[in-house]
Amino acid sequence: MTFEEIQKEAKADWDSLYHGRAPHILIGTATCGRAAGAMPVVEAFNEELARRNVQARVTEVGCIGLCSLEPLVIVVKPDSFAVCYHNVTPQMVPTLVESYIQNDDPCLDLALGTVEAVEGEAVYIPELSRFEHEHRLLMRNCGYIDPVNVNHYIANGGYTSLVKALQMEPAAIVEEIKKSGLRGRGGAGFPTGRKWELCRRTPVQPKYVICNADEGDPGAFMDRIVLESDPQQVIEGMIIAAYAIGATEGFVYIRAEYPLAIERLTVALEQARRLNLLGDNILGSGFSFDIEIVQGAGAFVTGESTALMYAIEGKRSMPRARPPRSVKAGLWGKPTVLNNVKTYAYVPLILSRGADWFSGIGTENSKGTAVFALAGKLVNTGLAEVAMGTTLRQLIFDIGGGIRGSKKFKAVQIGGPSGGCLPEEMLDTPVDFDSLRRAGAIMGSGGVIAMDEDNCMVDTAKFFLDFSQRESCGKCSTCRLGTKQMLDILEDITAGRGRIEDIDLLIELAEDIKDGSLCGLGRTAPNPVLTTIRYFRDEYEAHIVEKRCPALVCKELIAYYILPEKCERGCEHCVLVCPVEAISTTEKGIKVIDQAKCSKCGSCQLVCPPEYNAVIRLSPPDSVPARRVEKSG
Amino acid sequence: MEELRKELADILLADRKDRRHLIALLQKVQQKLGYLSREAMLAIADYLKIPESTVYGIATFYNQFRFVPLGKYPVKICMGTACHLAGGALVLEAMARELDIEVGGITPDHEFSLERVACVGCCALAPVVVIGDTVYPRMTPPKVEELLVTIKPASKKAAK
Ligand SMILES: Cc1cc2nc3c(=O)[nH]c(=O)nc-3n(C[C@H](O)[C@H](O)[C@H](O)COP(=O)(O)O)c2cc1C
Numbered sequence: 001m002t003f004e005e006i007q008k009e010a011k012a013d014w015d016s017l018y019h020g021r022a023p024h025i026l027i028g029t030a031t032c033g034r035a036a037g038a039m040p041v042v043e044a045f046n047e048e049l050a051r052r053n054v055q056a057r058v059t060e061v062g063c064i065g066l067c068s069l070e071p072l073v074i075v076v077k078p079d080s081f082a083v084c085y086h087n088v089t090p091q092m093v094p095t096l097v098e099s100y101i102q103n104d105d106p107c108l109d110l111a112l113g114t115v116e117a118v119e120g121e122a123v124y125i126p127e128l129s130r131f132e133h134e135h136r137l138l139m140r141n142c143g144y145i146d147p148v149n150v151n152h153y154i155a156n157g158g159y160t161s162l163v164k165a166l167q168m169e170p171a172a173i174v175e176e177i178k179k180s181g182l183r184g185r186g187g188a189g190f191p192t193g194r195k196w197e198l199c200r201r202t203p204v205q206p207k208y209v210i211c212n213a214d215e216g217d218p219g220a221f222m223d224r225i226v227l228e229s230d231p232q233q234v235i236e237g238m239i240i241a242a243y244a245i246g247a248t249e250g251f252v253y254i255r256a257e258y259p260l261a262i263e264r265l266t267v268a269l270e271q272a273r274r275l276n277l278l279g280d281n282i283l284g285s286g287f288s289f290d291i292e293i294v295q296g297a298g299a300f301v302t303g304e305s306t307a308l309m310y311a312i313e314g315k316r317s318m319p320r321a322r323p324p325r326s327v328k329a330g331l332w333g334k335p336t337v338l339n340n341v342k343t344y345a346y347v348p349l350i351l352s353r354g355a356d357w358f359s360g361i362g363t364e365n366s367k368g369t370a371v372f373a374l375a376g377k378l379v380n381t382g383l384a385e386v387a388m389g390t391t392l393r394q395l396i397f398d399i400g401g402g403i404r405g406s407k408k409f410k411a412v413q414i415g416g417p418s419g420g421c422l423p424e425e426m427l428d429t430p431v432d433f434d435s436l437r438r439a440g441a442i443m444g445s446g447g448v449i450a451m452d453e454d455n456c457m458v459d460t461a462k463f464f465l466d467f468s469q470r471e472s473c474g475k476c477s478t479c480r481l482g483t484k485q486m487l488d489i490l491e492d493i494t495a496g497r498g499r500i501e502d503i504d505l506l507i508e509l510a511e512d513i514k515d516g517s518l519c520g521l522g523r524t525a526p527n528p529v530l531t532t533i534r535y536f537r538d539e540y541e542a543h544i545v546e547k548r549c550p551a552l553v554c555k556e557l558i559a560y561y562i563l564p565e566k567c568e569r570g571c572e573h574c575v576l577v578c579p580v581e582a583i584s585t586t587e588k589g590i591k592v593i594d595q596a597k598c599s600k601c602g603s604c605q606l607v608c609p610p611e612y613n614a615v616i617r618l619s620p621p622d623s624v625p626a627r628r629v630e631k632s633g
Numbered sequence: 634m635e636e637l638r639k640e641l642a643d644i645l646l647a648d649r650k651d652r653r654h655l656i657a658l659l660q661k662v663q664q665k666l667g668y669l670s671r672e673a674m675l676a677i678a679d680y681l682k683i684p685e686s687t688v689y690g691i692a693t694f695y696n697q698f699r700f701v702p703l704g705k706y707p708v709k710i711c712m713g714t715a716c717h718l719a720g721g722a723l724v725l726e727a728m729a730r731e732l733d734i735e736v737g738g739i740t741p742d743h744e745f746s747l748e749r750v751a752c753v754g755c756c757a758l759a760p761v762v763v764i765g766d767t768v769y770p771r772m773t774p775p776k777v778e779e780l781l782v783t784i785k786p787a788s789k790k791a792a793k
């Protein structure tokens with residue numbers, strides 16, 4: 001089949017979806033959708049359609065990035081407009097089928113908005129305020145196309161860049177990528193074109209292309225969503241990279257904890273092979289290249305590029321000293337290009353729309369867009385893709401919708417265990433590689449976690465350090481022992497055993513670990529501690545000097561207390577839920593916590609009915625009022 | 634024992650006999666048996682003609698590998714960033730208390746095992762607990778007990 005024929009078939013398939021004669025139901029079933037209950041919704045639609053004998057197709061799609069509104073369902077109806085419904089439950093399905101699929105009521109009260117612009121009150125989704133701040137390149141298809149139907153990708157312009165690339169000189173492709181200013185999205189921001197050029201110029205065969213889909217940051221999931229929602233763009237980017245550097249074999253190293261992404265990528269690879277977009281003599285060009293999936297075995301350090309190559313070789317993934325650079329001697333000692341999932345995904349776009357178009361987006365030194373995983377205390381959690389240079393404030397307030405409830409914003413953690421916590425004053429920092437680094441954070445993995453006044457900065461620093469410390473491979477003693485020392489100090493501080501000189505000691509240790517470690521894990525592990533000290537030193541001091549945790553988080557520094565005047569007396573919720581039987585009832589019916597028994601699990605506070613709200617936390621623990629002796633009679 | 638050897642042989646022979654595939658082999662064996670038994674690791678070393686210490690060295694380096702079986706209901710508590718900030722540690726503590734086992738352990742009746750994982754990718758629903766393939770969103774200590782009861786009505790008693 002020629003590519004024109006492939007395209008024609010793909011268009012026909014795609015048109016049957018959005019312009020077919022039968023209604024079409026798209027259900028987001030990426031991991032986040034599934035967790036929110038998307039699979040029972042799929043089942044409910046299939047059953048309801050069969051029961052009513054309605055002709056309609058149900059397709060599982062990826063994620064449009066609005067995780068907090070999942071399960072999301074798009075109903076495409078011939079001769080009418082497509083509507084997207086949010087937080088869909090199986091119970092809603094009969095209504096949707098009857099009202100909009102069989103009749104003409106689009107149930108706009110259940111909808112997020114329409115997918116096509118229509119006149120009237122209906123909200124047009126791209127015009128939702130958050131989308132106005134977004135700039136979707138990598139996520140343009142996410143949630144709209146079937147990730148395991150290559151036709152959908154092709155019908156939306158997919159693989160034209162590969163066709164174009166195969167007619168170009170490999171050196172010209174590298175030139176174009178260099179000109180675009182694309183920098184790697186795996187964290188460090190190394191210029192992609194330069195990496196490719198170095199590898200292309202190394203006169204050794206064979207060469208390898210590796211895609212880093214290890215995504216080890218414990219709060220990031222962009223790569224997973226890209227692979228679950230539109231995997232072909234990553235494959236196309238890898239094939240172009242291989243052609244540009246002269247590689248014949250490629251690997252996607254993906255964490256085993258992403259079974260759905262692995263499944264969808266596996267199908268996508270097969271489909272690409274079937275159309276001869278991958279494999280021997282691609283599209284008759286004489287160029288051959290194939291991709292193998294290697295499943296990670298769970299170790300954060302494996303995400304480091306030299307470590308990852310050892311993992312593919314079946315060895316322990318411990319980073320090595322450079323040089324030699326991987327582009328000269330990488331996998332099995334051969335020249336290797338290793339890039340992040342998103343880095344490859346930009347490549348087809350750059351070739352089709354041109355380097356100048358790409359470099360027109362973003363800032364002077366950071367081109368294009370950045371994809372962030374928004375999580376934590378935000379109203380809208382999920383994915384966001386914005387032009388580089390967008391400020392953190394826009395990301396958190398305009399797109400993320402600000403902090404949930406009536407709480408106040410305290411800090412944003414960006415870049416995961418290698419990143420930092422930035423306070424309110426830093427929110428006007430533009431998100432680009434260099435500005436974030438100056439602020440003490442990093443672009444890193446792209447995890448953005450918003451914290452409110454209920455989050456303790458010392459505890460947060462401890463959390464990330466605990467992670468890095470566990471994940472240190474142990475090769476460098478500064479990293480292995482230094483992170484442990486820092487963690488011990490933080491544990492002391494959060495337990496009320498801190499000394500004021502510990503703050504300086506932490507800073508000193510941090511500098512030594514940064515200087516003395518071989519890889520990025522050790523070199524960045526102290527960042528969460530350093531930024532919290534830099535911006536929230538007062539919280540450290542409160543823990544150390546007053547033995548007080550201002551956010552009421554650190555267990556050893558808080559106590560639970562039942563306000564006698566608020567306790568309803570008749571209700572027994574707290575008494576029943578307490579796992580250690582620490583709550584007793586006085587003669588007057590007031591509930592009292594025995595502080596010596598209390599395990600501080602917080603259950604009593606959670607079950608105390610909101611209308612009473614009698615359970616509070618106090619810090620320091622000795623601020624609990626002494627129990628009044630009740631007079632009998 | 635015989636059965637194990639045969640099962641292992643099936644897995645091993647289906648794969649290429651190459652040092653490179655050691656990690657993949659360990660993954661396959663673990664998937665089949667639920668964990669890496671001593672016998673299984675020795676068999677792999679024998680099959681690939683590499684020292685047993687190499688197999689152990691790899692298996693103990695990576696977090697994915699476990700050396701005790703999983704329970705019938707494998708419980709995983711998310712300890713990723715979003716879940717931590719939303720109180721994941723309290724959920725873990727409650728789960729460990731209810732099941733009366735520690736992280737990495739299994740109940741005496743082999744019904745429940747307990748592990749911590751880092752971000753299962755549903756941060757919007759934090760904190761989450763995963764049991765088998767099901768994700769339980771927005772967990773709290775009081776919900777832990779309820780959850781265990783619905784999963785296996787007699788579980789609490791059995792576990793104790
Ligand atoms: C400890 C550690 C973990 C890393 N984890 C990842 C990861 O999960 N995914 C990733 O793409 N890059 C990760 N990196 C960065 C890689 O080493 C490498 O720079 C990157 O994958 C290169 O691709 P890029 O040029 O496209 O950014 C990690 C680095 C370190 C030091």
Ligand code: FES
Nearest residue numbers: 711713716755756
């Ligand atoms: S942190 Fe728990 S699901 Fe992401």
